[in-house]
Amino acid sequence: MDDPVLERLTRLHPKLIDLGLERIERLLRAMGDPQFALPPVVHVAGTNGKGSLVAYLRAMAEAAGYRVHVYTSPHLVRFNERIRVAGTPIADELLDEVLTECERANADQPITFFEITTVAAFLAFARTPADLALIEVGMGGRLDTTNVVRPGLTAITPVGFDHTQFLGDTLTKIAGEKAGILKRGAPGVIGRQREESARAIEARARELGVPLFRMGREWQVTPGALGFRYESDLATFDLPRPALAGAHQLDNAATAVACAERLQAAGFALDETAIRRGLATVEWPARLQRLTRGPLVDALPSGCELWLDGGHNEDCGIVLGNMARDWAGEPAALPLHLIFGMLTTKDASGFLRPLARHARSARAVPIEGHAAYTPEQATARATEVGLDCAPAPDVSNALEDLIAGQTPPFRVLICGSLYLAGTVLAKNG
Numbered sequence: 001m002d003d004p005v006l007e008r009l010t011r012l013h014p015k016l017i018d019l020g021l022e023r024i025e026r027l028l029r030a031m032g033d034p035q036f037a038l039p040p041v042v043h044v045a046g047t048n049g050k051g052s053l054v055a056y057l058r059a060m061a062e063a064a065g066y067r068v069h070v071y072t073s074p075h076l077v078r079f080n081e082r083i084r085v086a087g088t089p090i091a092d093e094l095l096d097e098v099l100t101e102c103e104r105a106n107a108d109q110p111i112t113f114f115e116i117t118t119v120a121a122f123l124a125f126a127r128t129p130a131d132l133a134l135i136e137v138g139m140g141g142r143l144d145t146t147n148v149v150r151p152g153l154t155a156i157t158p159v160g161f162d163h164t165q166f167l168g169d170t171l172t173k174i175a176g177e178k179a180g181i182l183k184r185g186a187p188g189v190i191g192r193q194r195e196e197s198a199r200a201i202e203a204r205a206r207e208l209g210v211p212l213f214r215m216g217r218e219w220q221v222t223p224g225a226l227g228f229r230y231e232s233d234l235a236t237f238d239l240p241r242p243a244l245a246g247a248h249q250l251d252n253a254a255t256a257v258a259c260a261e262r263l264q265a266a267g268f269a270l271d272e273t274a275i276r277r278g279l280a281t282v283e284w285p286a287r288l289q290r291l292t293r294g295p296l297v298d299a300l301p302s303g304c305e306l307w308l309d310g311g312h313n314e315d316c317g318i319v320l321g322n323m324a325r326d327w328a329g330e331p332a333a334l335p336l337h338l339i340f341g342m343l344t345t346k347d348a349s350g351f352l353r354p355l356a357r358h359a360r361s362a363r364a365v366p367i368e369g370h371a372a373y374t375p376e377q378a379t380a381r382a383t384e385v386g387l388d389c390a391p392a393p394d395v396s397n398a399l400e401d402l403i404a405g406q407t408p409p410f411r412v413l414i415c416g417s418l419y420l421a422g423t424v425l426a427k428n429g
Helices: 003-010 022-030 050-063 092-106 113-126 171-181 195-208 248-265 272-281 314-328 348-356 375-384 395-405 418-427
Strands: 041-045 068-071 083-085 132-136 153-156 188-190 212-214 219-223 227-232 236-240 289-291 305-308 336-340 361-364 389-391 411-415
Touching (some): 022 092, 022 113, 041 050, 050 068, 083 113, 153 248, 195 212, 212 248, 227 248, 236 272, 248 272, 314 348, 314 411, 336 348, 361 395, 375 389
Parallel strands (some): 305 411, 336 361, 336 411
Antiparallel strands (some): 219 227
């Protein structure tokens, strides 16, 4: 698919984000309502962990032999990552075909980039046989473009503060927006929530008569030395630690197990063997991912480690801070240095504060092509929370600066933005 096609689509509506369903519902009608021709849908909302949940559930379903459509956002390196058609990233030819059809049907009427690409994804899914469709909310839930599907199951991962300019400035308001994906007749799997968020979700569920399957209520997760125990009224599983790094991934993995259990009750053959295989084979780049090869890794002295994470809000900072604390407790712990860049819509100080006590130094870099803090602005935010930080023109220069000024071995964590993570993955091959 040519880049000019995407550029043409972004000019159809001046706003990158414009929550509402009127435009997409109009275009879907013009395309024959492909959203109603999908296989059984799991619709996933939340602030943090929804992409990981989708990755786990896809891995489990595919381990059981099912063909799975997946729609996620944003992409890291190539747009095609957003649309997995029956297990494979959408081919350039098919993507160009469905986008062009949508563009013609839209007839130059206002529509956002995310809206028209969502319609294109649903069109590709409706034309290709599959057993399950996993649809990740882009932002919020109630007014999100994806909230036109008829799910058989919904899931809400932990709700925190993000996109407050669109979703509201309290957890009650934000969780209320996320709970907008709940639908009559479709059970809801709910991950770990703060009390305020849980109350908002439960209130919406009562209005609709939606049965909830909640962590800490209908099911439990207990960490263990080698993995975790999942318990509900229907099953108890002692499961291995998932392939994705970080203690928070136990919650994400357990929420996926809860979804698998609900799907099993609906007739899917997702047994413990498939669950175990999915936990072992799951892949989700730029989520506490250790880079083990490529030019950026090769540039580091022997014994150094390079890690990448796309988290960008305060809760993500807490998760990374916890991981940094665990790293610091390892025998022969490696000194930690940060390379980060962030969008100006994010709370850089809130993200960095939990990391500041564990990092020896930081380098702030720009994110080209996006409304991001300049390295100097980001350095000021880092300094406010006690980080020894300096600006750098890009990731390569930041690494060179660390290599020149630090005694190896050490650990480098690149973080702060999925857009930065995509740039790093592309640069690293």
